[in-house]
Each structure stands twice: as structure tokens, then as C-alpha cells.
Amino acid sequence: MLEQLSDLVKQYGNEAVVNNSSVPNELNEGVMDEASTSIFSGLQKIISDGGADQIGQLFQGDNAGSASNPVVKQLTDQLSGNLGEKFGLSSDAASGVAGGLIPKVLGSLIGKAKNPNDKSFEVSDIVNSLSGGQGGSSIMDAIQKYGGQFGLDQNNDGKVDMSDAMAAVNKKGGIGGFLGKLFGR
Incomplete structure (x- = not known):
């Protein structure tokens, strides 16, 4: 699933990362890799901390791409902190990147998982991947x-x-x- 998630980050990373003057070009790939890893590990952490309900609620309605969704907010804050810490991005730049990526990537991920005609993400595969098969x-x-x-x-x-x-x-x-x-x- 991490590879598929990385593909989504690259899909939405042009605007949020590559065409963002606040992110030096030599950091583009590292920033997008960090975004993929942060999303995946953040979702795993939510599940391991007993937040299966929160993950389940992502699948209800169209709120997975909303910045006000608690999971989206948590992952955005986590990625923003990681980008500042690992790449030295300013708080505003890191927040801009995270805010531009997380809602779009999660919205697309959940949208694909819910679409019966799109087999690139299956709900059961996502759950198994995030929960380590448990x-x-x-x-x-x-x-x-x-x-x-x-x-x-x-x-x-x-x-x-x-x-x-x-x-x-x-x-x-x-x-x-x-x-x-x-x-x-």
C-alpha cells in the first residue's frame, strides 16, 4: 500500500511541493517520500492507539478530504512537524505543503477504495496493511x-x-x- 500511497502523493505533489517556491527543488523527492511515510505511519498509529473508529469514519460521506476532519488534521500536523524537523522548512512552508497534500491524498485514497469500479485500492487491503494483517x-x-x-x-x-x-x-x-x-x- 505504501507504493500506491506514494503514487498518490506524487500525483498531488506537483502543486504542493514541486511548484512551491518555499521547497527547494533538491528537497522535492525527499519531501514527497516523507509525506507518503507520514500518512502511512500516521494511519497505523491511529489504529494502534485504538482509533479504528476514526479510520472507519473516513469512509463515511465525503469528509476524508476535509481539513476539518480529525484524522486529516492529525496527519497534517504530523507531516508539518516532520517537514520542519527533517528538512528545515519554515513553519508556514511545512504547513502549506502538508495542508496541500494530506486532504487531497486521503480524499483520493478513500474515494478510490469506495469506488467499486476502481480496483487500485481495496478497503480490505487498506485495513490489513494499516493493521499489520490484524x-x-x-x-x-x-x-x-x-x-x-x-x-x-x-x-x-x-x-x-x-x-x-x-x-x-x-x-x-x-x-x-x-x-x-x-x-x-
């Missing part, structure tokens, strides 16, 4: 918490559990269909 329990926790809101209580017992997951998988076209319904596809 995403199952945090996904089930998020399903427990939010599943009823999305019609996932398949047996109408008032809770979303493994039996509902299995029923949804069998009824909705496999795990992809189930995750698609969960994340609004």
Missing part, C-alpha cells in the same frame, strides 16, 4: 458499533455479530460486497 478484530468492533446504522443486522436481533457478517457475505456477494455495504459502496 484488522479483523478492529473491523468487527467497528461493525458492532456502526453496523446497525447501515442495515447490517441481518437476523434482526439488535446486534451485529459474526452470524450477521456470515449472512451478509453469503447474501451480498462475498466479503467485498459486505465491506462495500459497510463502507457505503
Whole structure:
């Protein structure tokens, strides 16, 4: 996933980094590499700190590209600090780069993951990559918490559990269909 994330950073990095006079040209590649790494490690940290709900909420609506989203803000602040520390960018320059990249990259990442016609990012691959392959329990926790809101209580017992997951998988076209319904596809 890091390679795919790097591709998104490069896609949006022209305006925020390459054409930015506050970033010396010799730092362009390093700054974009740092952005990719910061986004990935920041998302991993959120999950490891128990923030699976925050990551799950990125998939709801169109808020993944909003600077007011708490995850976007946290990652923007982290990248801004890293750019100042590692590359000596001024606070304004680092904030400008981070603010120009993070919302666009996350918005695109989540948009691609939610698009059933775009197979470049799959929700399950993102979760597994960020959780080190241990995403199952945090996904089930998020399903427990939010599943009823999305019609996932398949047996109408008032809770979303493994039996509902299995029923949804069998009824909705496999795990992809189930995750698609969960994340609004």
C-alpha cells in the first residue's frame, strides 16, 4: 500500500511541493517520500492507539478530504512537524505543503477504495496493511458499533455479530460486497 500511497502523493505533489517556491527543488523527492511515510505511519498509529473508529469514519460521506476532519488534521500536523524537523522548512512552508497534500491524498485514497469500479485500492487491503494483517478484530468492533446504522443486522436481533457478517457475505456477494455495504459502496 505504501507504493500506491506514494503514487498518490506524487500525483498531488506537483502543486504542493514541486511548484512551491518555499521547497527547494533538491528537497522535492525527499519531501514527497516523507509525506507518503507520514500518512502511512500516521494511519497505523491511529489504529494502534485504538482509533479504528476514526479510520472507519473516513469512509463515511465525503469528509476524508476535509481539513476539518480529525484524522486529516492529525496527519497534517504530523507531516508539518516532520517537514520542519527533517528538512528545515519554515513553519508556514511545512504547513502549506502538508495542508496541500494530506486532504487531497486521503480524499483520493478513500474515494478510490469506495469506488467499486476502481480496483487500485481495496478497503480490505487498506485495513490489513494499516493493521499489520490484524484488522479483523478492529473491523468487527467497528461493525458492532456502526453496523446497525447501515442495515447490517441481518437476523434482526439488535446486534451485529459474526452470524450477521456470515449472512451478509453469503447474501451480498462475498466479503467485498459486505465491506462495500459497510463502507457505503
